[in-house]
Amino acid sequence: MNESVVERLTQANSLLVITGAGISAESGIPTFRGADGLWRNYRAEDLATLDAFERDPVTVWEWYDWRRGIIGRAEPNPGHLAIKDLEDMFENFLLITQNVDGLHGRTGIRNIVEIHGNLWRTKCTREGKISMLMDVPLRSIPPRCDCGAVLRPDVVWFGESIPSYALDLSFNVLEQCDTLIVVGTSGVVYPVASFPQTVKDNGGYVVEVNVEPTPISAIADASLYGNSGDILPMLVKWLKERRK
Numbered sequence: 001m002n003e004s005v006v007e008r009l010t011q012a013n014s015l016l017v018i019t020g021a022g023i024s025a026e027s028g029i030p031t032f033r034g035a036d037g038l039w040r041n042y043r044a045e046d047l048a049t050l051d052a053f054e055r056d057p058v059t060v061w062e063w064y065d066w067r068r069g070i071i072g073r074a075e076p077n078p079g080h081l082a083i084k085d086l087e088d089m090f091e092n093f094l095l096i097t098q099n100v101d102g103l104h105g106r107t108g109i110r111n112i113v114e115i116h117g118n119l120w121r122t123k124c125t126r127e128g129k130i131s132m133l134m135d136v137p138l139r140s141i142p143p144r145c146d147c148g149a150v151l152r153p154d155v156v157w158f159g160e161s162i163p164s165y166a167l168d169l170s171f172n173v174l175e176q177c178d179t180l181i182v183v184g185t186s187g188v189v190y191p192v193a194s195f196p197q198t199v200k201d202n203g204g205y206v207v208e209v210n211v212e213p214t215p216i217s218a219i220a221d222a223s224l225y226g227n228s229g230d231i232l233p234m235l236v237k238w239l240k241e242r243r244k
């Protein structure tokens with residue numbers, strides 16, 4: 001483990017963690033841009049849009065039903081659990097996740113922003129009402145609200161704005177945090193892709209955890225290459241030993 005990283009994390013006062021699809025890869029969930037990310041040869045970017053949903057809600061819901069089936073059988077992995085440990089170790093802590101799989105929430109983590117939403121929630125396309133829908137598989141495609149209107153997944157699609165509460169909270173923490181660990185993201189989806197640079201611009205220390213270099217590697221103070229399910233528990237173990 002990189003000694004300077006542990007040293008800097010030991011001194012951190014406010015820790016921000018950002019995760020992407022890579023944190024869930026070891027739980028068996030396909031990443032967005034990885035080789036296993038395709039479904040019926042569609043690219044995620046082509047399906048995760050309002051336009052695709054309005055054009056073909058059945059196909060988009062079949063894609064979510066497929067993902068919900070995989071996620072429903074998945075468990076949080078040691079990487080998710082290590083981030084929960086970090087929350088317990090730092091008084092000022094926030095997790096911003098781009099993932100919509102809900103796996104972080106299943107660790108009991110409290111200080112979390114699901115900035116792209118959660119695919120276990122639905123929103124009525126007529127009333128805007130938010131509900132939980134846990135059926136796996138879905139009983140009808142597309143699922144409908146009691147009012148009869150089609151439901152949509154309560155996620156942020158490409159071309160849609162991030163909910164203002166999530167953006168405001170994220171921007172506040174970006175200004176205040178002195179340390180960022182960014183895990184398992186290719187760093188290509190905005191606005192989250194711009195967050196590590198914002199932390200750097202504010203004098204913060206940025207650690208990247210990924211299996212391969214990304215655009216974030218160019219600005220990170222340290223890049224730890226390997227599986228997040230291996231690296232994060234090791235980081236937590238070292239931090240706990242330094243705090244004894």
Ligand code: BV8
Pocket residue numbers: 019020021022023025026031032033034037045048098099100116155156157158159160161162183184185186187188189190191209210211212214226227228229
């Ligand atoms: C917005 C929910 C205002 C749906 C998702 C500025 C410049 C350019 C473009 C834009 C811009 N501002 C806005 C845009 C447009 C767009 C955008 O960024 N497009 C990109 C493609 C260029 N952004 C938006 O539309 C956002 N809205 O900004 O509103 C606006 C709107 C329009 C125009 C201007 C302004 C909304 C974006 C949200 C999209 N919704 N998900 C759903 O999931 O069903 S995004 C989707 O991508 C997921 O949430 C996913 O988490 C996220 C990011 O992808 P990654 O997590 O990074 O996943 P990926 O597969 O790419 O990478 C996985 C990584 O893990 C890899 O690096 C891999 O090496 C690593 N890895 C793998 N295994 C492991 C591992 N690491 C560690 N351990 C392992 N074991």
